[in-house]
Amino acid sequence: MGRLDGKVIVVTAAAQGIGRAAAIAFAKEGAEVIATDINESNLRELEGNAGIQIRLLDVTNKGQIEELAKEVKKIDVLCNIAGFVHHGTILDCDEKDWDFTMNVNVRSMYLMIKAFLPKMLEQKSGNIINMSSVASSIKGVVNRCVYSTSKAAVIGLTKSVAADFIAHGIRCNCVCPGTVDTPSLRERIQASPNPEQAMKGFLARQKTGRFATAEEVAHLFVYLASDESAYVTGNPCIIDGGWSM
Numbered sequence: 001m002g003r004l005d006g007k008v009i010v011v012t013a014a015a016q017g018i019g020r021a022a023a024i025a026f027a028k029e030g031a032e033v034i035a036t037d038i039n040e041s042n043l044r045e046l047e048g049n050a051g052i053q054i055r056l057l058d059v060t061n062k063g064q065i066e067e068l069a070k071e072v073k074k075i076d077v078l079c080n081i082a083g084f085v086h087h088g089t090i091l092d093c094d095e096k097d098w099d100f101t102m103n104v105n106v107r108s109m110y111l112m113i114k115a116f117l118p119k120m121l122e123q124k125s126g127n128i129i130n131m132s133s134v135a136s137s138i139k140g141v142v143n144r145c146v147y148s149t150s151k152a153a154v155i156g157l158t159k160s161v162a163a164d165f166i167a168h169g170i171r172c173n174c175v176c177p178g179t180v181d182t183p184s185l186r187e188r189i190q191a192s193p194n195p196e197q198a199m200k201g202f203l204a205r206q207k208t209g210r211f212a213t214a215e216e217v218a219h220l221f222v223y224l225a226s227d228e229s230a231y232v233t234g235n236p237c238i239i240d241g242g243w244s245m
């Protein structure tokens with residue numbers, strides 16, 4: 001018996017990194033996963049996995065989100081994982097960078113929750129898991145100005161939804177990782193002027209001496225998606241190898 005048998009779970013940003021690991025872990029535990037992303041070719045790699053159906057979805061596109069919400073007849077868990085990392089201080093962040101990050105990282109979750117929550121309310125049960133970060137209201141991190149602002153907003157959004165709908169059988173939590181070894185982290189390191197130095201810098205801030213794996217973060221998603229966490233809501237769940245302690 002799987003820990004998520006019979007649950008329908010919608011996942012955003014499922015084509016790579018943590019979203020992909022979460023989608024695979026959910027399906028292994030018996031969930032019916034609707035794995036969404038804008039990257040069709042990466043998404044297709046998930047097609048062979050039992051329990052996973054794929055769907056193109058741009059989380060900044062209100063029309064696409066509403067269409068998907070109409071199609072999905074039952075939803076137990078909504079996982080809002082899509083996010084973008086802008087590198088720099090406030091002085092490096094143009095208005096277009098600010099707007100882009102807030103749009104992908106925060107407005108997307110506002111749109112997704114607004115579209116799927118009515119169905120959860122009808123069902124009198126639902127579970128929302130948002131992706132935040134310890135680079136947020138939890139920890140000041142250099143060169144992550146708009147990113148941290150957006151991830152702090154995700155914590156606020158999470159607590160607010162949890163508080164407003166707790167009496168309706170809805171839970172809402174967020175996951176706050178430290179540094180996770182994903183394709184986009186590798187790309188950011190490679191794109192820096194001195195990749196070797198950048199890798200050392202990223203590793204130096206890890207008290208464990210290593211990054212988290214996407215699969216380790218996926219384990220936390222499975223717990224939050226399952227009924228094992230029925231008493232957990234409004235919680236920013238930190239998984240950072242002690243970075244923020």
Ligand SMILES: NC(=O)c1ccc[n+]([C@@H]2O[C@H](COP(=O)([O-])OP(=O)(O)OC[C@H]3O[C@@H](n4cnc5c(N)ncnc54)[C@H](O)[C@@H]3O)[C@@H](O)[C@H]2O)c1
Nearest residue numbers: 013015016017018038039058059082083133179180182184
């Ligand atoms: N990797 C880390 O160290 C780390 C740490 C803390 C939090 N996070 C957060 O975890 C989440 C996933 O990060 P990751 O590093 O695992 O993934 P990633 O950056 O490697 O991949 C992101 C995925 O999001 C998709 N995506 C981008 N824009 C989209 C859009 N508009 N609509 C739908 N999908 C879109 C991409 O196609 C890609 O598949 C992000 O919210 C990120 O901020 C990551």
